Amino acid sequence: MVIEYIRYRVPQQRRAGFEAAYERAADALRAAPECVDYELSRCLDDPACYALRITWTSVDAHLDGFRGGPVFGRFFAAIKPYVADIEEMRHYTRTGVRGPGGAAPPSLFEWAGGTDAFERLCAAFYRLVRSDDLLAPMFARMDPDHARYVAVWLAEVFGGPATYAAERGGYRQMVGQHLGRAISEAQRRRWVNLMTDAADEVGLPGDPEFRAAFVGYLEWGTRLAVRNSQPDADPIQQAPVPRWGWGVAPPYQHGPQSTVARGAE
Incomplete structure (x- = not known):
């Protein structure tokens, strides 16, 4: 992705019209598949100065796709009277x-209790797995350090140190754990249920906000793991380790319109 910054200097008598023009132009940005997001800001120290930030999927998507596409005419018609007020227009x-500052909310990793919390979680989870008729056969040949590896993965996903990426091979390693396993929907549901049982057992935070984010990742990751494990699956082998926050994680884009499947072990 690239970020375009357009800086304007707009005389006082034209400011109301300028902001109204961008309200209209925003309809085109919302309709443009090349546009990720946008924001218009006005300077407090010098109110004549405005900065428009637009995130594009790529420079070519902006210059060729958007400008050559069906909605650009509407966009340009709205802002054309203010083109002469532009002082800068560049891609970054x-x-x-x-990174986050001191006023940012704690990460899910911090809220959960750090690395120790995820190690306790996975130790409890795999103890439950070993006595579960549905899941125990899947993990019969489990590496003795498997629980610790999964704890390191989850810690990184929820905002902790990037240890899994640095020491275990990151996303590619995780995908490889699921290839050809033909995980069933029943097994996926049991995995999620036992993980939430383990979270209760070890005392992970029970507030609705944390649990909604925690279970949201479990659902998201296990559904992708099921997809990646099927005999006909052809998952992307290279992608970032997902970083899960208090909201919903954005899809990882590979190519113009495809969403990469990323999973959890």
Whole structure:
């Protein structure tokens, strides 16, 4: 993805019309498959200055797809009277220098209790698995360190250190654990149920906000794991380790319109 910044200097007598024009232009951005999101900001120190941020899926998607597409005419018609007020219009890419500040809410990893909480969770979960008729055969040849590996994966997914990516091979390794296993829907549901039972047993936070996010990931990840495990599956082998927050994780885009399936072990 790329970020386009357009900086305007708009005289006071034209500001109301300018903001109204972008309200109309926003309809085109919302309809454009090349546009991820957008935001128009006004400077508090110098109210004549505006900054428009638009995230595009790529530079080509913006310059060729959007500008050559069916909604650009509506967009440009709305903002055309203000083109002369543009001071800068450039594309940017994100760097690795970013992260939450002190006012940000704690990560799910922190809220759960850190690495120790996920290690206790997985130890309890796999103890339940070993006595479960449906799941025990799936894990009969489980590596002695399997529970710890899954704890490290979950810790990273929920906002903890990127240990699984650094030491275990990241997403590719996780996908490989599911290939050819033909996981059934009944097994998937039992996995989710036992994981939530384990969460209760070890005392993971029970507040609705945490549990909604926690179970949301379990549902999302296990459904993708089922898909990736089928005999005819052809999952993407390279993708980031998902990072799950208090809301819904965005899909990982591979190509113009396809969503990559990512799973949980």
